[in-house]
Amino acid sequence: MIKETNGIRGGRRGPEQLDLFDRKILGALAEDALQSYAVLGKAVNLSPPAVHERVKRLRRSGVMKGAHAALDGTALGKPLLAFVHVEAAGWGKSERLMQLCRFPEVEEMHSVAGDASVIFKVRTGSPRALEAFLSQVHAVPGVTGTKSYVALSTYLERPVQAEMTSDWPEYPLPA
Amino acid sequence: MIKETNGIRGGRRGPEQLDLFDRKILGALAEDALQSYAVLGKAVNLSPPAVHERVKRLRRSGVMKGAHAALDGTALGKPLLAFVHVEAAGWGKSERLMQLCRFPEVEEMHSVAGDASVIFKVRTGSPRALEAFLSQVHAVPGVTGTKSYVALSTYLERPVQAEMTSDWPEYPLPA
DNA sequence: GGTGAAACAGTCGCTGA
DNA sequence: TCAGCGACTGTTTCACC
Numbered sequence A, B: 001m002i003k004e005t006n007g008i009r010g011g012r013r014g015p016e017q018l019d020l021f022d023r024k025i026l027g028a029l030a031e032d033a034l035q036s037y038a039v040l041g042k043a044v045n046l047s048p049p050a051v052h053e054r055v056k057r058l059r060r061s062g063v064m065k066g067a068h069a070a071l072d073g074t075a076l077g078k079p080l081l082a083f084v085h086v087e088a089a090g091w092g093k094s095e096r097l098m099q100l101c102r103f104p105e106v107e108e109m110h111s112v113a114g115d116a117s118v119i120f121k122v123r124t125g126s127p128r129a130l131e132a133f134l135s136q137v138h139a140v141p142g143v144t145g146t147k148s149y150v151a152l153s154t155y156l157e158r159p160v161q162a163e164m165t166s167d168w169p170e171y172p173l174p175a
Numbered sequence C: 001g002g003t004g005a006a007a008c009a010g011t012c013g014c015t016g017a
Numbered sequence D: 001t002c003a004g005c006g007a008c009t010g011t012t013t014c015a016c017c
Helices: A020-031 A037-044 A048-061 A095-102 A127-138 B020-031 B037-044 B048-061 B095-102 B127-138
Strands: A064-071 A080-088 A106-113 A118-124 A143-157 B064-071 B080-088 B106-113 B118-124 B143-157
Touching: A020 A037, A020 A048, A020 A064, A020 B064, A037 A048, A048 A064, A064 B020, A080 A127, A095 A106, A095 A127, A095 B143, A118 A127, A127 A143, A143 B095, B020 B037, B020 B048, B020 B064, B037 B048, B048 B064, B080 B127, B095 B106, B095 B127, B118 B127, B127 B143
Parallel strands: none
Antiparallel strands: A064 B064, A080 A118, A080 A143, A106 A118, A106 B143, A143 B106, B080 B118, B080 B143, B106 B118
């Protein structure tokens, strides 16, 4: 006989709900993934092994996919950030278009609903490099046009946040 | 007398150029910020203390700003990703608009050149929550309209890459 | 999930080139 | 002056309560 120690159903696996401890741990790791389990445990009132156990579980379940260094694009020689909207005849997502992801300048690629088929987020070293990317996009069969939005200032750029505003409509604007 | 051992000028400090070792280290840390200096050193053929010294220097100079955990939006209960373009009368960037960054659903905010003043990247739990965000945007004085691009699929989403394609125009499409 | 101990890696000082 | 080596400190991680 199987003892049900996991809450509701013993057989449930995968999309298990996250409790407040998990949210706090994930939020702290999203801010700084390099802090030790000791300080992490202090922040959430848990022992280091307990934190470690939860982090391992969160990584296994796929909620936390890893940790990445945050690099400064300008310092790396890529001061130009742009969002490129691609309009295409028919179904925009083609194998040919996805090959553009090979370029290290491309950071994101989404297919979207709206008056665009695909949106690229591109960080280049110069307007010339952005032009070269656009020429590559236009060389893809089916592409009918592009619209580029060059970032003048970036006021916020952060990873996925663990918190949610529980009830949006009534949520007050924070002071 | 000061010996010039740092390449060109001994007195230069701050925006020092990155050599191939730095690029490799940064690239490896962008992929996985949690790997030890030992394996990092093996990857770039450097001793662990040497790698550590370089990482410290890169953090001081601001090229590497930190490390963040990569969380899965869907697993966190935020399956809906959207880019919201804000059109505003006059200069779009207002203090009132920047307060929207307080919402954890907002991940990016850029002022851009093009037929939009500001672009938000928003990750919400439901269409209802996105609607609530849009209502907050429209409540900001000066905002004349919004255009939302809801992501249907995300084909690529990665941090700033350390590599650059040295010469874009002639760069061949990778197979 | 908490407590202890062992294994491990990060960190500093030293030596050699 | 810089890279490689060894000892100390702190963290990770395991077995047990």
